[in-house]
Amino acid sequence: MEEHQSVGSWRELGRHMGTVLVLAGGVLVGAVNIYLTASLLPTAVAEIGGERLYAGNTTVFLTAQVVATMLVGRTLSRRGNIGSYLLGFGLFAVGSVVCASSPTMPVLLVGRGVQGLGAGLLTGLGFALVYSALPRRLWVRGSALISAMFGLGNFVGPALGGLFAQFGSWRLAFAVLAAASAVMAASVPRALPKGGRTAAGAVPVPLVSLLLVIGAVGAVSVAGALSGEAVTAVFIALALALVAAFVVAEKRGRVRVLPRPTYQAGSALRWLYLTIVLLAVGVAVETFLPLFGQRLGGLPPAAAGFFGAALSLGWSASQIVSSSAHRQRTVRRLRVAGPGLLGAGLAVLALLQRRDAPLPLVLAWLPVLLLAGAGIGLAMPHLSVAAMAGAPDKEEGEKAAAAIATVLTMSTAFGAAVAGLLVNLGGPSTLSSARCLLLGFAALCASGTLTALRADRLAQRAQVREAKAEAGQTAGQSR
Template identity: 85%
Template sequence: MDDSQRVGSWRELGSHCGTAVVLAGGVLVGAVNIYLAASLLPTAVADIGGERLYAWNTTVFLTAQVVATMLVSRVLARRGNTGSYLVGFGLFTVGSVVCAASPAMPVLLVGRGVQGLGAGLSTGLGFALIHSALPRHLWVRGSALISAMFGLGNFVGPALGGLFAQFGSWRPAFVVLAVASGVMAAFVPRVLPGGHRAEAEAVPVPLGSLTLVIGAAGAVSVAGTLSDEVARVAFIALGLALVVAFGLAEKRSPVRVLPRAAYRSGSTLRWVYLTIAFLAAGVAVETFLPLFGQRLGGLPPVAAGFFGAALSLGWSASQVVSSSARRQRTVRRLRVAGPGLLAVGLAVLAVLQRRDAPLLLVLAWLPVLLLAGAGIGLAMPHLSVAAMAGASDEEEGEKAAASIATVLTMSTAFGAAVAGLLVNLGRPSMVASARCLLLGFAALCALGMLTALRSDRLAQRTATAATGGEVDMSGR
């Protein structure tokens, strides 16, 4: 029995060029901002002071971003497609202007918070509008495009931020972000379908769930700033406890952030989200790769920075090939193989860490990093589509799509906190720190293979039951 599915071409996605540009642009601007701001903050602190509040820049931004991704469905219900994007780009533009004009660090923190709200909305809207604005056979291509923007942002952000920081020009960098976001906002009404929602349709805000997630995001973000290991573990544990409390509260509440299917027994959706979470958390190792390149490989900062971005480069490039998969059996294998390839790549890289490593050994890191990043790109577009297709109706499907951004953002925050913990476990030896980090995340990403297998088995069981017990032999 043929188990192939129709997958539209990149050229066909080009016929929706305007929509694709807005979806990709919204994600790219937010992704670039994360790493660009990290590169600029030391220069900003030297100019306006506020070193004691330095670490709160990331905490404020990530917490606001997580909250905004959870509100995407509510904003769509009230504003429609065009209005929602205008709100997202508008908030990001205003936040960037506030950052550029900040006379002191508290004002900069306000700007970062507003930026986070705009970036979270734009990212969540990207996934939601793939579901509603593109035909189903283009979901894989649209998901690949958006996912590639995360990788591209991780690559471009540090380079752009480093360029501005080199000349001590941190304010113009935020102006550039504001202009880019403003241009995207002007483009939105010309290309997006309106997606009208009835004014009478009042969607309640899940305040309890929001409070728990804000607490969880804040706890793990604070954990990433602490040097005391006991306190760091305590805050990570608190964050995990609040996430569990969020899940329990959502399951019992009539007003949810995640779709109903995520809490239904036998549903694949929770396992798909977990697999996405493990893949996204694995990207946290990028933060320390430039450090290892300089301290262990003797690389100059520019070359070490490129090595740090190699994971994202492999992620972005591999999706061009991965998104062309048509057979369901192949798609299932890619979803399982992706976390496995990432785990193996990180484990091999751990073995290759040496003090005063020779140049040939350091050069061998590069293909390993590219292959590890390819694991993310092989699986992520198909996991995104599985999440979008895991809900029972149009409204729930849109919510399932928007929730991908919430899962990605929360996983990134947890990954960053755990990465700092693992690096500190290996101190004072830099080799031990590198191996602790890479082997720890290899084990974490390997769990993604188990969750992917679980989701696939449930999907096959559901498909068999739907066909009255007929088994698809080609999909085994």
């Protein structure tokens, strides 16, 4: 008889509406901010200068965001659910106010760093509280909704940023973000359950892991901003070496960012996280799709921007449908099929690239992008829940949930650098750059099928061992 997992309904999730809105809203403001700021920066530079520090905006924000996701456990243990969320929204609001009032680019960078700390904390808290604040049968629905906020943010952010930039109101955009954050913070005490603080004291800071990740994110962000292929490759190699050092330090250390089972032999958790990386990294191609739409397809900027967000739209929409799957066999198939669909979609899109492409061919990009994005949405909520369920106790489970945010934010940084490298390798021809980028990411994302299969095999072996152990205990008691 086929096993089923308990999946609550959207109506049941609606009974936790206050909690869900806070969790989803916290992720959404950070996701919107990334793409909104990218649209606003040219206007800001024209007013306050600092063009040499342009690329530093992304580096500072992403580094601070990753660091904050790694400190979610410590923050929860000291401040509890409500205090942690108030801190996250507060940091994001203060950072937005600093950005809105910045007289120079260095001040803007400070604001971006504070924003990143708040956004990272809110993202990590979102996944951690899905684990602790919702019943297990609602984990898939909650994870799907929160993950969909990344896709929605990628879709809404550029549109809002372009609108504010059109009227030269980049400062007003940051002020609106600060106001939105303050409104959500006001609802936190009523919406969230109290608790989360650990009586045994604060969780220690994983200092070594923290420094290694900061170095890796910094190296990959610098790589993404460089134009020379050789130098870019050196910085990516440095980043990978630092990630390898992070894994060694985590495996040997007593204080970890990732849950303990990640490093145990026969655990599926490491393969689940790696599959999440290979799925999420595919979103990096969105940065260049508007450029290809304009130069190869002759699209106006507004239409080209919509094509750039189509991948995220497919991601967001498909997660809502995917979260209804409850048969274990179906869930396993979705986790494996997701990376394959994403890779296939990007490969087909590469084949559709042409110089001076006719309009019907350009319009065919849209359904391909939506299907490719659906690959992320089909698999992501089930991968997130599998990671949460892969920890042996509540403390490790919360760490496993919060680590999803760390993995996602690091994927964003690495994906941006790899995308920049592939585009440069394909240059100077825009057509060659487009094909190099899309085919490269198609292969990278499709390899997630292999990691998902590995995770499923290990999980099934663990279930067999547990079933045999329970049968042995039952037989022993019957004697």
